[in-house]
Amino acid sequence: MKFPRPSAPxxxxxxxxxxxxxxxxxxxxLSFYSSxxxxxLTKPDTFFVFVGFRNYLTILSDWNFWVAFGRTVxxxxxxxxxxxxxxxxxxxxxxxxxxxxxxxxxxxxFPMMFSPILVGFQFKFMFNDNIGLVNNALQALGLTDTAIPxxxxxxxxxxxxxxxxIWSSTSVFAILILAGLLAMPREPxxxxxxxxxxxxxxxxYVVWPFVMPFAYIAMTIRSLDVARxxxxxxIMTDGGPAGRTELLWTLxxxxxxxxxxxxxxxxxxxxxxxxxxxxxVYFFRKLAAARSQIGAEW
Amino acid sequence: MATVTLxxxxxxxxxxxxxxxxxxEIADREFICLVGPxxxxxxxxxxxxxxLEDISGGEIRIGGKVVNDLPPRSRNISMVFQSYxxxxxxxVRENMGFSLKIAGRPQAEIDKAVAEAASILGxxxxxxxxxxxxxxxxxxxxxxxxxIVRRPxxxxxxxxxxxxxxxLRSQVRTEIKKLHAxxxxxxxxxxxxxxxxxxxxxxxxIMRDGHIEQVGTPDEVFKRPATHFVAGFIxxxxxxxxxxxxxxxxxxxxxxxxxxxxxxxxxxxxxxxxVVFGLRPDDVYPAGHGLHSGDAAxxxxxxxxxxxxxxxxxxxLVFASFDGREWVSRMLNPKPLRPGDKIAMSLDLSQAHLFDxxxxxxxxx
Numbered sequence: 001m002k003f004p005r006p007s008a009p010x011x012x013x014x015x016x017x018x019x020x021x022x023x024x025x026x027x028x029x030l031s032f033y034s035s036x037x038x039x040x041l042t043k044p045d046t047f048f049v050f051v052g053f054r055n056y057l058t059i060l061s062d063w064n065f066w067v068a069f070g071r072t073v074x075x076x077x078x079x080x081x082x083x084x085x086x087x088x089x090x091x092x093x094x095x096x097x098x099x100x101x102x103x104x105x106x107x108x109x110f111p112m113m114f115s116p117i118l119v120g121f122q123f124k125f126m127f128n129d130n131i132g133l134v135n136n137a138l139q140a141l142g143l144t145d146t147a148i149p150x151x152x153x154x155x156x157x158x159x160x161x162x163x164x165x166i167w168s169s170t171s172v173f174a175i176l177i178l179a180g181l182l183a184m185p186r187e188p189x190x191x192x193x194x195x196x197x198x199x200x201x202x203x204x205y206v207v208w209p210f211v212m213p214f215a216y217i218a219m220t221i222r223s224l225d226v227a228r229x230x231x232x233x234x235i236m237t238d239g240g241p242a243g244r245t246e247l248l249w250t251l252x253x254x255x256x257x258x259x260x261x262x263x264x265x266x267x268x269x270x271x272x273x274x275x276x277x278x279x280x281v282y283f284f285r286k287l288a289a290a291r292s293q294i295g296a297e298w
Numbered sequence: 299m300a301t302v303t304l305x306x307x308x309x310x311x312x313x314x315x316x317x318x319x320x321x322x323e324i325a326d327r328e329f330i331c332l333v334g335p336x337x338x339x340x341x342x343x344x345x346x347x348x349x350l351e352d353i354s355g356g357e358i359r360i361g362g363k364v365v366n367d368l369p370p371r372s373r374n375i376s377m378v379f380q381s382y383x384x385x386x387x388x389x390v391r392e393n394m395g396f397s398l399k400i401a402g403r404p405q406a407e408i409d410k411a412v413a414e415a416a417s418i419l420g421x422x423x424x425x426x427x428x429x430x431x432x433x434x435x436x437x438x439x440x441x442x443x444x445x446i447v448r449r450p451x452x453x454x455x456x457x458x459x460x461x462x463x464x465x466l467r468s469q470v471r472t473e474i475k476k477l478h479a480x481x482x483x484x485x486x487x488x489x490x491x492x493x494x495x496x497x498x499x500x501x502x503x504i505m506r507d508g509h510i511e512q513v514g515t516p517d518e519v520f521k522r523p524a525t526h527f528v529a530g531f532i533x534x535x536x537x538x539x540x541x542x543x544x545x546x547x548x549x550x551x552x553x554x555x556x557x558x559x560x561x562x563x564x565x566x567x568x569x570x571x572x573v574v575f576g577l578r579p580d581d582v583y584p585a586g587h588g589l590h591s592g593d594a595a596x597x598x599x600x601x602x603x604x605x606x607x608x609x610x611x612x613x614x615l616v617f618a619s620f621d622g623r624e625w626v627s628r629m630l631n632p633k634p635l636r637p638g639d640k641i642a643m644s645l646d647l648s649q650a651h652l653f654d655x656x657x658x659x660x661x662x663x
Contacts, residue, residue: 185381185383187379187380187381187382187383188383188384188385188386190348190350190370190377190379190383191377191379191383191384191385191444192385192396193349193350193369193370193371194348194349194350194370194371194375194376194377195371195376195396195397195400195444195448196371196397196400196401196448197371197400198371201400205385205396205400206385209385209387210386210387293386293387294386294387
């Protein structure tokens with residue numbers, strides 16, 4: 001039997017296709033397929049049992065899943081908004097620095113240089129109710145005389161995680177917005193001052209519309225980041241106490257590896273990806289609108 | 299409607315002075331141009347009037363009121379920038395109405411003011427466009443419209459035509475002149491282009507290295523330049539300026555040629571004095587091909603050698619050498635000349651200028 005000779009382009013693309021298939025396409029298809037099976041890591045045979053949408057129905061009717069989903073959206077919303085406000089403030093301050101701006105810019109990026117795992121450990125220590133810096137400081141300042149159970153009470157733990165998340169990632173916003181500020185032409189700002197704007201009005205009507213696309217780029221990047229938040233939470237609370245800080249991906253990981261229910265976990269994962277896609281689409285739309293508004297040529 | 303007064307106005311960046319205590323009185327409704335080469339401090343002066351730069355010394359009064367410490371928004375001025383400085387995210391209408399909106403004026407008033415400015419500048423069809431959809435000339439007109447809408451006491455222009463091509467530049471120049479006639483407002487206009495300054499202004503301020511060299515009407519600065527620098531800066535093509543030495547009733551040029559010393563300078567020079575002799579291209583011309591405006595006794599003839607000619611239709615610029623240097627001559631009713639031709643040139647010494655070589659100041663009474 002004789003195979004038809006493949007064309008030169010096909011032949012040249014083949015190595016790339018093989019690599020892609022091995023590392024992306026096949027795992028993607030397999031995991032997607034497994035979300036339709038009751039696959040358990042401990043029982044390999046279950047991989048070949050097809051159950052249709054049962055996993056999806058299970059998670060959609062599972063209250064714990066929806067709580068984790070909602071909490072992830074909440075974390076995303078609060079963290080992104082706070083990070084943007086803080087990042088904007090930082091960027092505006094650094095932009096005004098007349099000397100040492102390079103040093104400040106580098107310093108600003110420090111939190112991004114640490115592994116999230118280490119950030120998690122550091123904040124776990126700081127928020128520790130017995131030996132942590134936070135309680136220590138609060139007590140030393142006489143603001144409280146009790147040991148506040150930061151990582152044990154559900155709401156406080158959420159705040160602690162939020163703090164760690166914001167500390168480590170505000171600089172993403174700061175740097176992108178600073179890039180926008182530095183790229184901004186000076187004359188419209190001066191024109192606004194002559195046109196009668198107070199500094200606040202100048203910011204509101206002239207500077208902000210210009211840096212908005214940069215903020216949306218940061219939003220897009222960070223929404224993907226937070227939607228897959230795992231490491232900081234894993235270290236600080238591991239989803240506890242009693243699931244009070246469980247996020248989508250800690251739940252997925254627990255289901256997949258502790259409970260060994262890989263099929264169900266994959267169904268959760270595919271559903272969660274929807275969330276990320278939704279946010280990305282939303283911010284890209286906003287970005288496109290903001291860009292066309294300022295007549296950006298990039 | 300307001301006067302603008304600069305009193306010993308100074309600007310220093312650190313220890314480096316940029317504007318050295320200049321004095322200037324701008325009358326109400328006057329169109330005044332600050333002109334000079336780049337780095338002469340003209341834009342800095344304008345920006346100090348606008349309040350965009352701090353003042354290092356002296357004072358600025360607008361309408362008699364000292365405005366040194368007032369922010370730009372409290373000075374009742376409008377400014378048109380070189381790069382237009384339109385707000386990219388606003389339509390033409392919003393750009394023009396922005397200052398009134400900020401001031402909290404009612405919408406009806408804003409609409410009326412914008413419509414009026416748009417009709418003056420012919421922008422009616424463009425009101426809903428954004429700056430990125432406009433050509434350079436249109437953007438410049440929007441920038442002017444934005445300035446008009448405010449009805450300021452003083453208009454400031456910072457090289458508004460520099461980014462336009464030559465044809466558009468002369469067109470917008472005319473529009474600015476019409477605008478001034480119509481608005482009857484004090485206008486201060488910065489440019490490095492002496493043609494713009496000459497065509498637009500009531501008075502021209504020529505600046506150099508942070509000093510004012512001369513203030514005068516276009517006619518004055520052209521006909522009676524106060525310094526060697528002004529003589530060389532105003533006029534196109536520039537004045538022929540050559541160093542010479544005063545020697546027994548004449549001017550001796552380095553190459554050995556001599557010219558008679560015009561009578562009106564005799565009182566002001568001494569023998570052996572180093573001077574700069576200046577003669578405009580209009581006053582050096584192939585015999586019979588120019589306009590003689592003075593006494594025939596002042597017409598001096600000399601032989602020049604043609605280097606190159608630039609025909610312009612109704613006139614031709616002739617670059618020709620005399621005393622080993624190249625002079626420019628404007629030949630009216632041109633006749634053909636070839637490089638290398640030797641021709642008799644008439645030098646109208648009644649129009650000659652003489653400056654002290656050391657101080658650069660004119661030696662005219």
